[in-house]
Amino acid sequence: MGTYRFKLPDIGEGVVEAEITAWHVAVGDTVEEDQPLADAMTDKATIELTSPVDGVVRTVACEDGEIVAVGADLVVFDVADSDASADAPTPDALSSDAPSEVATAPPDVQVESGTYDFKLPDIGEGVVEAEITAWHVAVGDTVEEDDPIADAMTDKATIELTSPVSGIVSAVGCDEGEIASVGSVLVRFTVESGGNTDIAPAQNDTATKTPAAKPSTPVKTQSSRPAPQTSIRALASPAVRKRAKDAGLDLGSAKATGPLGQVTHADLDALNSVMEPVEGETRIKVIGLRRVIATRMQDAKRHIPHFTYVDEIDMTELEGLRKRVNTKFADDPTKTKLTVLPFMIRALAVTLRDWPQFNALYQDGSDGLSGGPGNYVSQFSDLNLGIAAQTDLGLVVPVLRRAQTLSIWELGTEIGRLAVGARDNKLSPADFQGATTTVTSLGPLGGIVTTPVINRPQVAIFGPNKIRPKLEMRDGVVVERLVMNFSVSCDHRVIDGYDAALMIQDLKRRLEDPLEMFLN
DSSP, X not given: OEEEEEEOOOOSTTOXXXXXXXXXXXXXXXXXXXXXXXXXXXXXXXXXXXXXSOEEEEEESOOXXXXXXXXXXXXXXXXXXXXXXXXXXXXXXXXXXXXXXXOXXXXXXXXXXXXXXXXXOOOSTTOOEEEXXXXXXXXXXXXXXXXXXXXXXXXXXXXXXXXXXXXXXXXXXXXXXXXXXXXXXXXXXXXXXXXXXXXXXXXXXXXXXXXXXXXXXXXXXXXXXXXXXOSSOOOBOHHHHHHHHHHTOOGGGSOXXXXXXXXXXXXXXXXXXXXXXXXXXXXXXXXXXXXXXXXXXXXXXXXXXXXXXXXXXXXXXXXXXXXXXXXXXXXXXXXXXXXXXXXXXXXXXXXXXXXGGGSEEEEOSXXXXXXXXOOEEEEOSSOOEEEEEEETTEEEXXXXXXXXXXXXXXXXXXXXXXXXXXXXXXXXXXXXSXXXXXXXXXXXXXXXXXXXXXXXXXXXXXXXXOOEEEEEEETTEEEEEEEEEEEEEEETTTOOHHHHHHHHHHHHHHHHSGGGGGXX
């Protein structure tokens, strides 16, 4: 046996390199003379490269979409001794036929290997897609079973997807920040055995069998890897691709107008006119939790006619009570240190018994949230209270369940659990489901007045502001009191301003005289 090195030939005047847009062979394939090997694209044309010899493919030089210089080794063959040569093929080995289907050919994959397609599993009731917020693997990586692959975010939670097999990543389905549908191929592995598709590792067809989904757990850390390669690349000549790379432009965002569907220089000009930053501008792609927040807030403001009512509440007596309680039970390990929030929630839970229209969802039917015909309001006897919490990744809203049944100590403990879990991204998807109304507080940073945005399909959101000292005249004497503005934003389709004012007056009475919140 000998070796034949097939070098990329001179394929046009002034052409020094070409992009390999499609492979038709893989390592280990037996080929015959004149059999198609690969499609190569230059600035001038797309050509088909054919085999100059009979032999077995030992190595290929690159993957789809990569650039090869004229004269560089493209394919190395094992051939019979009589055919052994180190020379490149003659020009008649070239053809100008259109390229065939793209085929990925990792250089080190053996012919006896299998292919395993890992599809995005069903990760929650009603979830049909997820955003891939971080990749932990890239094409060419060797992974073990249960290694982290990617972080996927739904409307309900961020989960970590782990590898169901040991193998080499030969393709990934999307970039970070893109949406993947449940059941779509997320990662393609080359495995030694146990593949779940009938295709060879070199092919890139759609898989026909879904692997069993591995259990996944919530994660916080984003991957520090560079953005992964993808199984589908924009078609463009090497010059256009180099220009896009130098300019930091995403070819996938360009509208391709070339005759073969490729991105042209004119298409790049059009994209650049839209995407070119001005001096000093920094562009940050909106992905992950920030994208979810943006979408939800936009939908809320579009669909809900908001109004906000604000009143001032004297918190002096409540603050005094809170401090006395914390002092009295400071040495009791079973009692958590109480903030103002558990008392506020206790007062709110008692107040909303008489104002159920604030603890409600408006099913307007515009987004299928009701699971049926819209235009009705659901009121609830249980106060499942969303508590907005700021984290390093953005705003999240875990749910404190059945708040009306919890003691002041239980409220403090559960609020603490949710706050720590949100901060560390350790809460389960169930912790974010089922809220019937929401409270949002910035604590000491709360400012004077807030106008919070309702978390649709809820109809109200409560916003306590910062407690601050205020001088008042009482019985002819100037005294210092602790006061707080309390905001409530309401859906005017369901709640009128008059009812909002009356409800806040009831809440105000219980906060100003804390005994009232414990009498019923």
